Amino acid sequence: KQEVTQIPAALSVPEGENLVLNCSFTDSAIYNLQWFRQDPGKGLTSLLLIQSSQREQTSGRLNASLDKSSGRSTLYIAASQPGDSATYLCAGIYNQGGKLIFGQGTELSVKP
Amino acid sequence: GAVVSQHPSWVICKSGTSVKIECRSLDFQATTMFWYRQFPKQSLMLMATSNEGSKATYEQGVEKDKFLINHASLTLSTLTVTSAHPEDSSFYICSARRDFQETQYFGPGTRLLVL
Numbered sequence: 001k002q003e004v005t006q007i008p009a010a011l012s013v014p015e016g017e018n019l020v021l022n023c024s025f026t027d028s029a030i031y032n033l034q035w036f037r038q039d040p041g042k043g044l045t046s047l048l049l050i051q052s053s054q055r056e057q058t059s060g061r062l063n064a065s066l067d068k069s070s071g072r073s074t075l076y077i078a079a080s081q082p083g084d085s086a087t088y089l090c091a092g093i094y095n096q097g098g099k100l101i102f103g104q105g106t107e108l109s110v111k112p
Numbered sequence: 113g114a115v116v117s118q119h120p121s122w123v124i125c126k127s128g129t130s131v132k133i134e135c136r137s138l139d140f141q142a143t144t145m146f147w148y149r150q151f152p153k154q155s156l157m158l159m160a161t162s163n164e165g166s167k168a169t170y171e172q173g174v175e176k177d178k179f180l181i182n183h184a185s186l187t188l189s190t191l192t193v194t195s196a197h198p199e200d201s202s203f204y205i206c207s208a209r210r211d212f213q214e215t216q217y218f219g220p221g222t223r224l225l226v227l
Binding site for chain 2: 043091105
């Protein structure tokens with residue numbers, strides 16, 4: 001069964017700290033992996049998409065990595081800010097045109 | 113570009129009534145739309161995938177007669193929750209995808225509360 005897991009469920013850090021969010025998936029034959037941000041009561045905003053042939057993607061203070069052999073992806077947030085507070089979801093797709101399989105999310109709180 | 117809207121954003125209804133939620137792609141044509149459900153503090157669970165002009169494909173455990181999906185045009189899909197009950201109260205999110213692209217663009221969600 002293809003599953004995506006995120007640990008921890010919640011994380012609180014002081015402003016300015018660099019942090020890493022973890023995502024693991026059970027099937028290494030992943031097609032691509034996406035990281036999303038969800039603010040309370042809102043929809044999802046796509047942050048980064050990593051193709052299976054890629055190892056990482058960067059956008060501003062965000063860097064996402066993908067290690068298929070270990071079944072892991074990480075989202076690195078540099079110099080965190082209170083505005084980064086949100087729930088971060090990772091999701092995998094296992095074939096072209098396939099469905100997104102979501103992790104449970106990590107609720108991040110950045111304290112000023 | 114790639115904006116997806118949902119209407120309504122909030123709906124409260126009595127048990128037994130039917131509720132229709134609209135999902136629109138505002139600036140692109142969406143050959144495929146997806147409907148998700150999210151319970152508090154939980155992740156998104158895919159309910160069904162709809163392709164324009166054809167019947168929706170429902171995930172295991174989702175009642176197709178209860179959750180009616182129509183994708184009549186390339187910019188509009190609707191989800192109708194028939195004879196809603198309190199256990200149907202949830203956050204419903206749609207997403208849309210262009211043809212030949214992987215990225216899904218998500219709507220802002222619709223919160224349904226059934227009394």
